[in-house]
Amino acid sequence: MAASAPNSLNIRTYQVGFGDCFLLSFTYDGSKKRHVLIDFGTKALPPGAPKGHMLRIANDIKATVGDDPFAVVATHRHQDHISGFQRSSNGKGTGDVIRAMKPKVVVQPWTEEPGLAETANKPALKRFGDGADKRVAALSDIHEIAAHVVEAAQRGGLPREARDRLTLIGEDNVKNLDAVKNLMTMGQEDPVYVFSGTKSGLDSLLPGVKVHVLGPPTVAQSDKIKSYAKTSDQYWNFQARAMRAGSSLATSKGKSKVLFPRHVASAGPNYPVEARWLIYHARQAQAEQLLSIVTMLDKVMNNTSVILVFEAGAKKFLFPGDAQLENWLYALDGTNDKYKALLQSVDLYKVGHHGSWNATPKKLWSLFKKKSAASGQGRLKTLMSTLEGVFHEEHEVPRGKLVTELKSQSDLLSTNKLPNSDLFRDTLVQL
């Protein structure tokens, strides 16, 4: 039988390219291990990754965990966090491998609670508060909008770089139905849907470890979030309906709906000379608009991320998914001193959103007391799972300024720097 507290934690950071996959293995006396898999997904594999790269990772997770107690945390619904949970029709997909490991429990944000999406009786509402169902409906609208954007990007005519970016972010937000269903049903116990302040569902799996849930907040937990959510939810509903007007998804033959078929002068590609300047610029403007929409909706989805702090021995480990500012608001606002105190003494930080500029709020970074210009024992450790060149220019990820700060103030492990031959890198911390 395992002792009451672990004495070490190994964090295996898998090389998934642009995505997240972390296996936390707590070692108890007698070398017994207990594991938590936090996310398993990718949006872009590292260059030169062989076919079956993700399956190799799934098998490594399986081999590492073996028959040890094991749980899964899926921080949020983005493809780069959950695509690995997708099954294959031949039963040999990465999602099948993880499912066969029979995790004890699957932990997800409250927004994944299936009861909230149903129209009839909603006992779930009592738990998550007024507005929760609308938030979930908005997430569904967001999936639809993302599909519209991907479709618009692929329809042609847009500048190439914009098309690539739109496809990338759009596809990340398109609903990955099988992965969602798999997560919902793979656990031995009922899934746990968490929000700020609730129990994590991992307590019985990890004796001697306190797991604090700092986010996401529910709509009812903060007035600030209530107002933001109300505005945002109404908007996504409105936007989803609005975008149906130009989508080929609405037509049976997969063709775009032309507004005034009897007035068409040209369907291209050789437009009259006098119209070409405007056509070029209208398409540029359209690409900018679509990008602005997907950036907004990407943020909303990021903000459903589960934020966990694992407290073991004297050490604290922060795994915030891709939480952005609005998700952090509740944990960082003036009233939550206990969360602030917790964050101040964090020893290891999984860098939010692959190092983007908006997922490590200045307020959060300034709280970390263990960051230091000098390397040595006790210095903050940071883990960043990312891939350069996926985003460009002003939207670069990882953000140069942040990387510089992470390098100068912490021991940074970035998957970006791992050799192609490495499937993972371990970080062992004695507790």
Add this chain to the structure above:
Amino acid sequence: MRNTRGSRHSLVNTQKLTIIAQDPSVRIGGKILMSEVDVPAEELLAGPRGYRVNVIDFDTATSTLYRPAVLKRAKNGQYEDAFALKKADGTPRKRPKRYDHKLVSDPTFHAQNVYAIVMRTLAQFEFALGRRVPWGSQGHQIHVAPHAFADANAFYSREHRGIFFGYFTGPSNRPIFTCLSHDIVAHETTHAILDGIRSRYLEPSSPDQAAFHEGFADIIALLSIFSLPDLVGQLLDRSTPRGRMISKAHLTADALKQSVLLGLAEEMGVGLSKGRESALRRSVKLRAGRPYMSMPEFSEEHDRGELLVAAMMNAFLEIWMSRLAKIGFVSPGKRDRSLVVEEGARAAGHLLTMSIRALDYCPPTDITFADYLSALLTVDREVVPDDKYRYRAALLRHFNNFDIRHATGADVDGLWKQFDGRELVYARTHFDSMLRDKEEVFRFIWENRKALDIDDRGYVEVQSVRPSIRIGPDGFTLRETVAEYVQIMTLQAKELKAALKITPPPDLPPTMRIRIFGGGALIFNEYGQLKYKIANRIEDAKRQTARLKYLWESGALDGDQQDGLRLARLHRARMARAERSE
């Protein structure tokens, strides 16, 4: 002598075109309310494509280019309006069958509608300012795309030299066209023109400047609509008993708020004008006398812009009533309905002109609502010194009611102080050149920089020199020349304190490059003497400190803001706003 059209008479200056008065949801007896407006007459190519506007109907969602609208030349030299509900002599024409259906389903009408409203708005600016007005974007002709995207958005883009209107699916699954909404078209056109007159107002600076573009565009759009007698009459008809007379009980400020302002807000298309509908509704619902400008909920640009709209709309009602009071009653307690409508439309038209004229009297950078109020009052006194309908008193009162005070540098009555030019040297510049030549005005500034109190450390540039001619109530012309200069200085954050006593936000990286602005509008009278200098000094440490704090906190210094997309982003955010209760 014969002119080019072969007639001995002068060519007509205006062309009548039919537009939708507000949007297709504003109806009389189930029929869309139309209006015939005057736009400047010009040679028109297919599009319509004229000397300032080029309508090209391309839909990016389906990569479809629609056939352009072609207006046929009539015998009288004007163009035929295929959608006219009046004959050439002004008498009504029978409404054709399925007329409304044709309006909504015929893109050539959509093209005519946007062309006419854009040109009418431009003409209103040119009339008010007494000169040709440039677009904010390069080129003489702005592109207008009436069905640019399948998206609930419409915006002006300086970079893309165009105004783009989206269409989207409404609640009944029918397409809704933003190009058919008068207020949206006028609003976007105003952005394009304001950007041409004051290009620095799109830069992030302060909550006021962020809100000004939007609030001002709303004001122009709404006053433009209320200046249509057809629409004012319709709103009054809906809320008052029919008849040629109208009781004075329906002509109080509260009654008019309900019938005219709220009436229009409720009529505006569902989802179509959501943001603007809200601004109009708020002008009725916001209670006067609260410290709005310092309330955190009014620091956000949309909400703050609504304060400007509320002040102007309430002033409009008071002025309307003030004009009615001069008319008297036809029978006890009753006024003639057509006169009431006419006076309302006239009051809106006058306020529209005043609102536009005020721009010349605003500083070219870092505008505040206070600056705008002082400009509004000052320019009106210049043109109409006696103010018999008490326009200025009404404006001052209602702006104050919404916590907008006049500028601190203004006189006690809120008007800008005239410049004391005793120290100025004119001998090294030439009167005639000063009317049009930027180099000459710069020379004037150079020779007089001490008297004008212009810091000579930074870069100074004269951005424009614009003659302005207006007709005063005495029938004489008022000629002014308006020149604007800007000052720009770029320093590292750590240098700000020592150089200019500016305190940067504590977290600002010390080596970050910070660009600060100053500048002024110089108003020369008809003798070429400086009458007003309306300026924001670059070395104003208090203003610059507040500006940097705002920029830092709003993320504008992070380098992730794209100025060119600001209006599109703003309009999208505005559409996304929730309905609020008071």
